[in-house]
Amino acid sequence: MKQFLEALKKPFLDIHDYFVGDTRGIKSYADPISAYQARPRRWIMNLIFLATFIGVFIFMSWQIDILSFGDRPINWEYTGRIFRTFFTWDGDFWAYFFGFSEADGGWTGGVLYNILITFAITFIATLIAFFIAIPFGILASHRIFGKWAYISEIFLILIRTIPEILLALFLIRLSGYHVLTAIIALAFHSIGMIGKLYADQIDGVDFGPMEALESSGGNKFQQIRYGLLPQVMPNFISVGLYRLDINIRTGTMLGLIIQQDAGIGWNVLLHFSYGKYQQLGADTLGIILLIVLVDLFSSFLRKVVTK
Amino acid sequence: MIELKHVDKVYSNGFKALSDVNLKIEDGEFVSIIGLSGAGKSTLVRCINRLNDVQAGEIIIDGVDIATLKGKALRVQRRNIGMIFQSFNLVKRSNVITNVLAGRVGYHSTFETIFGIYSKEEKLLALQSLDKFGILDKAYVRANHLSGGQQQRVALARALTQEPHLILADEPVASLDPATTIAVMNDFTRINRMGITIIANMHHVDLAKKYSSRIIGIKAGQIVFDGRPDEVTDEVTMKIYGRALNKNETLGNIDDIEPVTEDAHE
Known part of the structure; x- marks a missing residue:
């Protein structure tokens, strides 16, 4: 049973070690070269996170229709008048x-x-x-x-x-x-x-x-x-x-x-x-x-x- | 070669930490600085790489007066000087290899540092440094999962990855137990044999006597003794400390202490 659980956990631990590294310090390396080869590929993980964030950002912006803001014309003349009144410190x-x-x-x-x-x-x-x-x-x-x-x-x-x-x-x-x-x-x-x-x-x-x-x-x-x-x-x-x-x-x-x-x-x-x-x-x-x-x-x- | 000429240091509260310090240290020396707390040991060490500014005098390292340098020129000089701290000063949440590679930042531009890009050669150099101190297996472990002795070795590896000519150490073993202390001091000796000059503050006089090639005694900001370890007699310690040595200023019989290589609780 214990062996079965270990076998079940192994692929997840391998993925963890590939992306984050051997954080538990249980592996041992013969020389610096083999330690270098076992280095974690954090940048792949970071890239996946970044791509996810950008995807979510774009999806949500599209859903709440941010770009329709451009449909509304801005009345600069009116805005300018308000602005001037706002700062009339008489x-x-x-x-x-x-x-x-x-x-x-x-x-x-x-x-x-x-x-x-x-x-x-x-x-x-x-x-x-x-x-x-x-x-x-x-x-x-x-x-x-x-x-x-x-x-x-x-x-x-x-x-x-x-x-x-x-x-x-x-x-x-x-x-x-x-x-x-x-x-x-x-x-x-x-x-x-x-x-x-x-x-x-x-x-x-x-x-x-x-x-x-x-x-x-x-x-x-x-x-x-x-x-x-x-x-x-x-x-x-x-x-x-x-x-x-x-x-x-x-x-x-x-x-x-x-x-x-x-x-x-x-x-x-x-x-x-x-x-x-x-x-x-x-x-x-x-x-x-x-x-x-x-x-x-x-x-x-x-x-x-x-x- | 390091040369200090008439160095004065006054803190902003008016306390005169160093007054007219003159010193000449040859390449490859292992210098220990001893003295009471507050005598100016830390200040002296921290002035050599300008972590503390000095008010007067020259600090000449390999022909460059570092006392007047600013900005980039100062940082370029600093990357040749490694530093070891009492409390290790590692980023505890980062893994060991990231901490060790931090020793290379002086060789990179700000832009390169943003993305944390180091070359393959630098990564290998960092791993080789770790290998020298027997902690290669811990390369990808978070720093706070290591014991005190291991953390100090990571700090040593970080300093070594700078490829320095000189390593400064501010009370490097003050927070370690006796067995780990001996192991770390042995590591210092090995670094020294690679040809790197070492200047270390020491709280324990007997450690300083055993490991260093030269001892400097400092009292109230002035050098009161400068000589070989075997010249440090009771008379000399009397002059430095103002009294005979306390028990806590010695480690006991150093030769009886077995250095640890692997920490017991690991």
Whole structure:
């Protein structure tokens, strides 16, 4: 029976050795020449992969009809006009930007107010997720909890399967068009993403200190509190800040569906729909400024905490 | 021939690692550098191939002052200098032969390297290097499946595939067990007999005394001893280390240690 199985496996192993080489190191070569002759033909394998990718690329492009894009004529004159309005940074532009333009809803309709709202939403949501994800992340660590970690791990996978925008749409039917809806949607999804990254960080850490605490009679919680958390806290903060960077981008999108008082996204949708391209330009500038500032701030803070 | 003239090295934090180092090493010598941690052993070795820049002085290798070279000219000089590291510095996910062929990159243009194309002669050269260290059979195995001693031999084969005139070694045996240490040191001796100059940092004074033809003692960035191994007396070690030798600076009785050829756990 064993011999039969070996014979069954042999052709596959021969193919493996031909393409990838004798990775198990069981063959022996009399001299360099015979070792050279036994070299793996990786380039054939790579060529097969490359041909497959190109084939799939062409097939899919054909199926989704990419080339029909050319059928639609591009109105350069119209596009150019929009472009010019977009970049007309005159008095009206800045009045709307800083919230002095009553026609655009005053202070609460302006760009500055709304990017601050967006920032507040994402910051609160990320902060909530940062703390709630800690216990789930620790529980999802296979090196600490073994196969019990699957419970938390699967939970985390489940809650991050639903994209934030979709979740926000569902939540609107529960909590209505309100900032809290955006916060819950963002925080919920972030817990799933951050928790997973926490577990990865924990699994890459030195477990010696925890062992030392175990040897002096500490229970699991004490081991984690004194042996693990001080080690991983800088990494956790770094993960949280990275998530803030991502959430700030998603947060602008959430305004699109939560409508009033949920940040800059609603302004974008409104001005796009009514063709107010100058205001759209101001909205875009606000979003870019917000993202750049948050990125700079978080990378500075990350350097400080992980030093 | 290697000649260091008035070499100064200051780190960006203001620490003066080398001050006015003068040194002349003939072809075919096996030089060991000994000294306390932080005395400047690693800095000295890493300055010779300019992995560390120097602030002043000349480093003349085969008539070329490498201290002022830049870009391509520096890389051309570097390919004649092999280097061995304490932690081997292999790409652990690549197989052995790919690691060894990495020693040839200095002979190729960037464009050729993108596609990983090496000539048949180079592949044979790499396999011959592996054969010299008795690990030819492992040529297509992933590097992380090898033991420490085998990995260091792969690193030696990589250096040898460069066809260097000189091999620098930065604590080459510091992370190996005594039996493997002796085996790897024997490999160094064999490389030396091929006519390749070797400059190695050594943590163990007795290893340095047994294997090298010349010993340089360094203390606080200055050369305090330069001579034959049999001249290294307790007085000399007193001068280098500031105290008599500790137990951990010797390996014990080297001649009693049986070198391993095949590692036990393989």
